[in-house]
Amino acid sequence: MTLKLNEKYIRPFVDEKELASIQSEISAAHKVLLDGSGEGNDFLGWVDLPKNYDKEEFARIKVAAEKIKKSCDVFVVIGIGGSYLGSRAVIEFLNSPLYNTLKKDTPDVYFAGCNISPASLKELLQICEGRDVCINVISKSGTTTEPAIAFRVFRALLEKKYGVDGARERIFVTTDKARGTLKQFSDEAGYETFVVPDNVGGRFSVLTAVGLLPIAVSGVDIDALMKGAADASDAYKATSSIEESDCMKYVAYRNLMYRQGKATEVLVSYESYATMLNEWWKQLYGESEGKDKKGLFPASVIFSTDLHSLGQFIQDGKRNLFETVISVKSREVDFPIPYDEANVDGLNFLAGVELDEVNKTAMKGTILAHIDGGTPNMLLELEDRSAYSMGYLLYFFEFACGVSGYVLGVNPFNQPGVEAYKKNMFALLGKPGYEAQKAELEARLK
Amino acid sequence: MTLKLNEKYIRPFVDEKELASIQSEISAAHKVLLDGSGEGNDFLGWVDLPKNYDKEEFARIKVAAEKIKKSCDVFVVIGIGGSYLGSRAVIEFLNSPLYNTLKKDTPDVYFAGCNISPASLKELLQICEGRDVCINVISKSGTTTEPAIAFRVFRALLEKKYGVDGARERIFVTTDKARGTLKQFSDEAGYETFVVPDNVGGRFSVLTAVGLLPIAVSGVDIDALMKGAADASDAYKATSSIEESDCMKYVAYRNLMYRQGKATEVLVSYESYATMLNEWWKQLYGESEGKDKKGLFPASVIFSTDLHSLGQFIQDGKRNLFETVISVKSREVDFPIPYDEANVDGLNFLAGVELDEVNKTAMKGTILAHIDGGTPNMLLELEDRSAYSMGYLLYFFEFACGVSGYVLGVNPFNQPGVEAYKKNMFALLGKPGYEAQKAELEARLK
Numbered sequence: 001m002t003l004k005l006n007e008k009y010i011r012p013f014v015d016e017k018e019l020a021s022i023q024s025e026i027s028a029a030h031k032v033l034l035d036g037s038g039e040g041n042d043f044l045g046w047v048d049l050p051k052n053y054d055k056e057e058f059a060r061i062k063v064a065a066e067k068i069k070k071s072c073d074v075f076v077v078i079g080i081g082g083s084y085l086g087s088r089a090v091i092e093f094l095n096s097p098l099y100n101t102l103k104k105d106t107p108d109v110y111f112a113g114c115n116i117s118p119a120s121l122k123e124l125l126q127i128c129e130g131r132d133v134c135i136n137v138i139s140k141s142g143t144t145t146e147p148a149i150a151f152r153v154f155r156a157l158l159e160k161k162y163g164v165d166g167a168r169e170r171i172f173v174t175t176d177k178a179r180g181t182l183k184q185f186s187d188e189a190g191y192e193t194f195v196v197p198d199n200v201g202g203r204f205s206v207l208t209a210v211g212l213l214p215i216a217v218s219g220v221d222i223d224a225l226m227k228g229a230a231d232a233s234d235a236y237k238a239t240s241s242i243e244e245s246d247c248m249k250y251v252a253y254r255n256l257m258y259r260q261g262k263a264t265e266v267l268v269s270y271e272s273y274a275t276m277l278n279e280w281w282k283q284l285y286g287e288s289e290g291k292d293k294k295g296l297f298p299a300s301v302i303f304s305t306d307l308h309s310l311g312q313f314i315q316d317g318k319r320n321l322f323e324t325v326i327s328v329k330s331r332e333v334d335f336p337i338p339y340d341e342a343n344v345d346g347l348n349f350l351a352g353v354e355l356d357e358v359n360k361t362a363m364k365g366t367i368l369a370h371i372d373g374g375t376p377n378m379l380l381e382l383e384d385r386s387a388y389s390m391g392y393l394l395y396f397f398e399f400a401c402g403v404s405g406y407v408l409g410v411n412p413f414n415q416p417g418v419e420a421y422k423k424n425m426f427a428l429l430g431k432p433g434y435e436a437q438k439a440e441l442e443a444r445l446k
Numbered sequence: 447m448t449l450k451l452n453e454k455y456i457r458p459f460v461d462e463k464e465l466a467s468i469q470s471e472i473s474a475a476h477k478v479l480l481d482g483s484g485e486g487n488d489f490l491g492w493v494d495l496p497k498n499y500d501k502e503e504f505a506r507i508k509v510a511a512e513k514i515k516k517s518c519d520v521f522v523v524i525g526i527g528g529s530y531l532g533s534r535a536v537i538e539f540l541n542s543p544l545y546n547t548l549k550k551d552t553p554d555v556y557f558a559g560c561n562i563s564p565a566s567l568k569e570l571l572q573i574c575e576g577r578d579v580c581i582n583v584i585s586k587s588g589t590t591t592e593p594a595i596a597f598r599v600f601r602a603l604l605e606k607k608y609g610v611d612g613a614r615e616r617i618f619v620t621t622d623k624a625r626g627t628l629k630q631f632s633d634e635a636g637y638e639t640f641v642v643p644d645n646v647g648g649r650f651s652v653l654t655a656v657g658l659l660p661i662a663v664s665g666v667d668i669d670a671l672m673k674g675a676a677d678a679s680d681a682y683k684a685t686s687s688i689e690e691s692d693c694m695k696y697v698a699y700r701n702l703m704y705r706q707g708k709a710t711e712v713l714v715s716y717e718s719y720a721t722m723l724n725e726w727w728k729q730l731y732g733e734s735e736g737k738d739k740k741g742l743f744p745a746s747v748i749f750s751t752d753l754h755s756l757g758q759f760i761q762d763g764k765r766n767l768f769e770t771v772i773s774v775k776s777r778e779v780d781f782p783i784p785y786d787e788a789n790v791d792g793l794n795f796l797a798g799v800e801l802d803e804v805n806k807t808a809m810k811g812t813i814l815a816h817i818d819g820g821t822p823n824m825l826l827e828l829e830d831r832s833a834y835s836m837g838y839l840l841y842f843f844e845f846a847c848g849v850s851g852y853v854l855g856v857n858p859f860n861q862p863g864v865e866a867y868k869k870n871m872f873a874l875l876g877k878p879g880y881e882a883q884k885a886e887l888e889a890r891l892k
Contacts (some may be wrong), residue, residue, distance in 0.1 A: 012525075018524075025757055026453070070707070073693065078457065080750070080754045081751075081754025081755060082754070085755065096565070096568050096569055098573070100547065101546065101547065101573060102572060102573070103570060103572070106605070114751040114810055115716070115718060115749075115750055115805075116716070116719075116746070116750055116801060116804050116805035117716070117717050117779065117801070117805060118777075118778075118779040118780070118781035118800070118801040118802050118805070119717060119779045120540070120717075120718055121550060121781060121801065122779050122781060123525065123544050123600075126548060126549070127544070127547060127548070134590060142790055142791055142793045143792055143793075144792065145791075145804070145808075146459055146750060146751075148790075148791030149783055149791075149793065149794055149796075149801070149804075151790075151791070152783070152786045152791070152793070153784060156784060156786075176678060178467055181790050181791070181792070182790055183789075185788060185790040195879050198806075203796060204810055211857075221709060231805060237517070242507055243722070252576075255859070263709075263764055263766055264710065264743055268564070270561070271561075271563050271565060271566075272561060272563060273565060275882055279755065282756060283754070283755035284753055286754075286755060286756045286759040286763070287755065287757075287758040287759070289759075289763070290756070290758050290759025290760075290763025290764070291758060291759075291762045291763060292760065292762065293762070293763065293764060293820075294764055295759055295763040297745070297759060297763070297764065297766070297767065298756070298759075298766075299743070299745050300577060300692075303637055304526070304561055304562050304592060304867075305560040305561045305562075305592075307528060307864065307867055308526045308527025308528070308560075308648075308729070308734070308786075308864060309531065309728055309729035309732060310526060310729070310732045310733075311724065311733075311863065311864055311867065312729060312732060312733040312736050312737060312740055312861045312863040312864050313732040313735075313736025313737075313743065313744075313863075314736075314863075315863030315864070315866050315867075316736065316737045316738065316739070316862070316863035317732070317736025317737060317739065317740060317741040317743070317863075318709055318736070318740055318741050318742075319739055319766045320741060321743065322745070331564075332564075333564040333565045333566060334564070334569050335564035335567060337598070338598050338599060338602060339523055340598045340602075342631060344594075344627050344628055344631040345588055345589045345591075345594035345595075345597070345627070345628075346587075346589055346627070347591065347594055347595065347598070347874065348689070349875075349877055350595075350875060351880060353471065353875070354564070355562060355563070355564040355567065355595070356564050357563070358562050358591070358595075358871075359561075359562035360874065360877050361871055361874045362591075362867065362871045363889055364870070364874060364887075365867050365868075365869075365870030365871035365872075365873070365874050365887070366867040366870070366871070368868075368870050368887060369867045369869075369870050369890070370865035370867075373863065373866065374739075377530075380819060398805050407800070409584055415758045416759070416762070416821065417757065417758040417759075417760075417761030417762035417763075418754060418757055418758050420761050420815035420816075420818070420819065421753055421757065421808065421811050421812040421815045421816075422811075423811075423815075424810070424811030424812070424814050424815050425804075425807055425808045425810075425811035425812070426811075428807045428810060428811050429795075429796060429804065429807050429809070430795065430801070431795055433793060441810075441811070444814055445810055445814070
């Protein structure tokens, strides 16, 4: 089984009747998602994407990835939010969080345009010095401030270094299929373009060109990734039964937790390669459910390191949270603990034991300790650290998110709150058309 | 002013009477902290540390740092929790989160022994291949599982590479001043040792040898760091008045937020170099306050990137949180936005404007948007990105934490919950002495 939800450590925290009674809500939400009758139904393209994706474009992505691998040392991906979190999560999970530092046959992959930091941008330019660079700008409209600024800088750099003609071969644009200034400009300039589909929101876009091109450049098998997602799609669309679907089980428990006042969900992993997967998940759930004054607050930790940080709180602090633990079942790296003559630490009883086994034993011990402390735990067991399993896991979280949002009673596919800061920022920066708000906002800042 | 708390964006959320009424509690807690009459008073060594530190050892730290700089390419710091978070936070804040990637005159600094991941350990060994290595193991007892395993591995590596005599010059040990197996072993082996003071807990230890040696190796001026902390200590010990002390103001507001049911504090920064500072802060507050079923849950974000992730939730999700924003006032890096002939993004109205100004405008716009959404904001304005200011900020958070814990009614200086997972882990791993629990725990996992 590629992915299994072990409910053993949360079941005791839930009343049998509660669990039974939420089934009808989940069935209704599952139906609304699949028949497209709910709010946000313009953005359901991700549901069938793992099978209905554009095969011609998919082939082009693979060709472009090979070209990029051959022609650069540094691949700069320019995008914010859903335009970078998915690919970064997959690259780090399947390769390494130290992917850029380790020796490899593929280019370094750096992310830009996801902040407005002069320090970050300057440092990235330093890293690019004397090295061959390709870029992939990812923006539906082309006007989002953060990636737009980074694109200005890197396009100028490439044109200076390689000339306009040379730069053309090194700039890849993922944007709207027809509309938008970036699409028009790219066509005129002759850049190869890929599509951000109209019916797929940013946080659900990891399996579109948005995620796939950078992922492929890092050497990940994107066919296997899609196959995993497709198999998950078959499994999770087939039934809304909590008993039969681990995906719906996840929806059930997390909503029941929320109703109990456990308003923070902590996503837990025992490997630092999951750090960015946690961040991807936080966007997916935070943006989908955090609205109308509702929603579980998504937080994350990497154990065992954070057992020496947030561990104390989770064990014994305010009882307003629960944990969802991701564990990769197979052992990916052999590393037996060495015997030590001196035995300063008294750990010779572990000599020869695999570090992975100790890590998993720490996980088991922690789960038991935390439930004893009153923090419910769900355990998501992933078969292995393969592209196939990763695709399966990504789809699991996406599908659960869609259903869960409807159970919560929100539109899981919009993000109206993201506009608020942008409007204020534009007004304060004096963008034409925002003159009326400028003075008012400035007065409030005095 | 090195550090200023701007209360403008939280004051409207607090009743004038509430603010006045918490003054007496804060004065009492401030007194208890300073006269050492409260719970956990064995661990108050950090309060006067910035002035009373061991000057002889401080000089030795600087000598050792110079020796390390000259003799290695990679400096591996082995420790978990408070033994690595402080130094990593300072190194990244004052140098860069990409410190190891950027060209520099100082060694790379990697952290090990803060997890049980075979993948992490194997990758770090790959990074060390063909390069000169020094290590600093930081563990009071020497028996904590994570660093102990890493120390086994790296000591063996150094002894194989440089021989026992050569390795001796490359191993630096920060541990108990007299007791513990690691101290005894180090003395016998002839390693240079530094002290984890008895009266300073891990999460308050950044200004002891625990933090100072790795920080100094990265090129940071530790004299300035200590001076900043010393000046903060003078300022914050002098008065418990909310009006007069920004540190006590922070204590007041966060406790009033907690009492309103705003049970999550989100620490916000607009620069990725603050990512690990956020993590240090999460340990400091999570471990100090998260006990007896109480405490604010500490979370963190880096904007503007996370405005496209958790931003939606903070703007409009469940109203159970507030934000504390850290902003560096001075501009550290010049980076005017380039003019672009094509103006694809319509941003030419910003051409020539400093990126840092845009970033700070995004911050101002966001604060106004979030308070309009019902999320109170405190703004901590730090003068600059210097070692002096950093020392000031670290002490600000430490002193506030001590007082805040007493206001909350907990012992801010213990961490009983951290033991729970360790006991279970040892029992499940079959450590001698834990036989009784093993069978019982295994039965619960079936």
